[in-house]
Amino acid sequence: MPERRTSRSNRSLAREESVGRAIEAISRALSVTPVDLRSVLQVIVGEARKVAGARYAALGIVVDPRRSFEPWVFSGLSLEEAAAIGRYPRPVGLLGAVPNEGRTIRVRDVARDPRFRGWPPHHPEMTSFMGVPIRYRDRSVGNLYLTDKIGAEEFSADDQWSVELLASYAGVALQVAEIDRLRGTVEEERARLRTILESAPNGILYVEPNTEQVSANAAAVKLLGAPPDPGRGLFQFIGRLRYPDGRDVEVDRLPIRRALDGDTIRAEEYLVIRADGDIVPVLVSAGPVRGADGAIIGAVVAFEDITPIKELERLREEWASLIAHDLRQPVTVINSYVELLRRLMGKEEGAGPESRALEHMAAAAVTLNRMIGELLDVSRLEARRMTLERRSVDLPDLLGEIVERAGAITAGHRVELRVKGQVPKVWADPGRIEQVMDNLLSNAAKYSFADSPIEVDVEGRDDWVQVSVTNRGKGIPREELPLVFSRFHRTSLARAEGIPGLGLGLYISKGLVESHGGRMWVESTPNETTTFFFTLPTEEPIG
Numbered sequence: 001m002p003e004r005r006t007s008r009s010n011r012s013l014a015r016e017e018s019v020g021r022a023i024e025a026i027s028r029a030l031s032v033t034p035v036d037l038r039s040v041l042q043v044i045v046g047e048a049r050k051v052a053g054a055r056y057a058a059l060g061i062v063v064d065p066r067r068s069f070e071p072w073v074f075s076g077l078s079l080e081e082a083a084a085i086g087r088y089p090r091p092v093g094l095l096g097a098v099p100n101e102g103r104t105i106r107v108r109d110v111a112r113d114p115r116f117r118g119w120p121p122h123h124p125e126m127t128s129f130m131g132v133p134i135r136y137r138d139r140s141v142g143n144l145y146l147t148d149k150i151g152a153e154e155f156s157a158d159d160q161w162s163v164e165l166l167a168s169y170a171g172v173a174l175q176v177a178e179i180d181r182l183r184g185t186v187e188e189e190r191a192r193l194r195t196i197l198e199s200a201p202n203g204i205l206y207v208e209p210n211t212e213q214v215s216a217n218a219a220a221v222k223l224l225g226a227p228p229d230p231g232r233g234l235f236q237f238i239g240r241l242r243y244p245d246g247r248d249v250e251v252d253r254l255p256i257r258r259a260l261d262g263d264t265i266r267a268e269e270y271l272v273i274r275a276d277g278d279i280v281p282v283l284v285s286a287g288p289v290r291g292a293d294g295a296i297i298g299a300v301v302a303f304e305d306i307t308p309i310k311e312l313e314r315l316r317e318e319w320a321s322l323i324a325h326d327l328r329q330p331v332t333v334i335n336s337y338v339e340l341l342r343r344l345m346g347k348e349e350g351a352g353p354e355s356r357a358l359e360h361m362a363a364a365a366v367t368l369n370r371m372i373g374e375l376l377d378v379s380r381l382e383a384r385r386m387t388l389e390r391r392s393v394d395l396p397d398l399l400g401e402i403v404e405r406a407g408a409i410t411a412g413h414r415v416e417l418r419v420k421g422q423v424p425k426v427w428a429d430p431g432r433i434e435q436v437m438d439n440l441l442s443n444a445a446k447y448s449f450a451d452s453p454i455e456v457d458v459e460g461r462d463d464w465v466q467v468s469v470t471n472r473g474k475g476i477p478r479e480e481l482p483l484v485f486s487r488f489h490r491t492s493l494a495r496a497e498g499i500p501g502l503g504l505g506l507y508i509s510k511g512l513v514e515s516h517g518g519r520m521w522v523e524s525t526p527n528e529t530t531t532f533f534f535t536l537p538t539e540e541p542i543g
Helices: 002-031 037-052 079-085 093-101 157-199 218-224 233-237 255-260 307-348 353-382 395-408 430-446 478-483 492-496 505-515
Strands: 054-060 072-075 105-107 129-136 139-149 203-207 214-216 265-273 279-290 296-305 391-393 415-420 426-428 454-461 464-472 520-524 529-537
Touching: 002 037, 002 157, 037 054, 037 072, 037 139, 037 157, 093 105, 093 129, 093 139, 129 157, 139 157, 203 218, 203 255, 214 218, 214 233, 218 296, 233 255, 255 265, 255 279, 255 296, 279 307, 307 353, 353 505, 391 430, 395 415, 395 430, 395 454, 395 464, 426 430, 426 529, 430 454, 430 464, 430 505, 430 529, 478 520, 505 520, 505 529
Parallel strands: 415 454
Antiparallel strands: 054 072, 054 139, 105 129, 129 139, 203 214, 203 296, 265 279, 279 296, 391 426, 454 464, 464 529, 520 529
């Protein structure tokens, strides 16, 4: 009896030593830098085969239950035998039962088990089977499969104990290998991102949310004239970032502050004051950086030096001004001679073909002068140099005067001005508002049914005032509505009926309204009504 206990003790000791050597071998594989996951898997499967006394062993990781194990490593098969089998197996049958049930499965004869799905072509015949899940913190990270117990008909409970002990360490090893792999991936991504940022032509800043520590790429340092002080946070940009009109941007309105608060900024124009005092116009975009849980972990600001664009805008505006000046000079001469000829004709004015010809010349000169003005306005709007002479305006009174003065362009149509409720005063340029209204009234008259009324409505809405101009006519086709405010766009109706115009009036009107801080849009029902709407901000508060 003592001899039997000693024999069992020796076998137990030998088993523990075998597992210890296997763990030692896996540890050595993990000590290599960088850790190669496939090499670690190969060591695990080889040691598991030794510990269990199996002829064949494999280790597979399930990524997608519908696809093959990936990766799949094996021991005991030659490369030629593996190549003859071909593709890796899928987690089905006995192979799938191990990860699905999450427990060890031992079978004496694979072919007799109801879960067996058969062997693929060229696969060696196998009998005994043991499958052991590899887990880490109750999460499956892989599966060990051992077949054909050497010297016995099946794997024993002792074999199961040994392989399960090895599998518990293998779970930790696989997690370590995965962490090392992810660390390497992160370092690679970090290096790639660093290269991209440093080679980016635009300036880029990154700010951490808690410390407000600022990092900058080379382009940002060049544009700012000096690297940002990492420890001074956002306050170092006070006085160095301004609005296009020269006003300082408050700290809580800094694009990077707004990004840290969760806002996304797209292509806003600012002025940057460089370290040497030079002023650089920039377009700024910014946005928050969020972690996997959606929490903000930082903010990125990208800014582009638009000095060349501003210079082109200046040159274009100068060119447009020169052309307009050169065009207006002959128009002035034409008007002068028209007036001279009218005086010379005296009482015969309006009595013959000569008089009608003079009227046509005068009307053409007026049209040409208006077109020149439109081209100038387009140039100013696109260069963002439209000047507004704003003041407090009683809009109903102004609209009444405009409607009265517009009698010539609305001839044949009754214009109804309707004031709804109390309308607060607006902060606007009366001349530019008249330009907008003249264009809307002119269009309403051109595209209305004969003798139909034109309705002008004005009403107060919170901190803005809404104006609408409605006419009854053929309307604007639905597919053309998005194009109505495009530069040089003319509707199919205007082209078909030969209605004159450059297609700039609505483009300019919308630009003028937006320059006031309002917006403009249109709604149209074919063969019924078309309404143009625009809003203006209420009177600027004092103090």
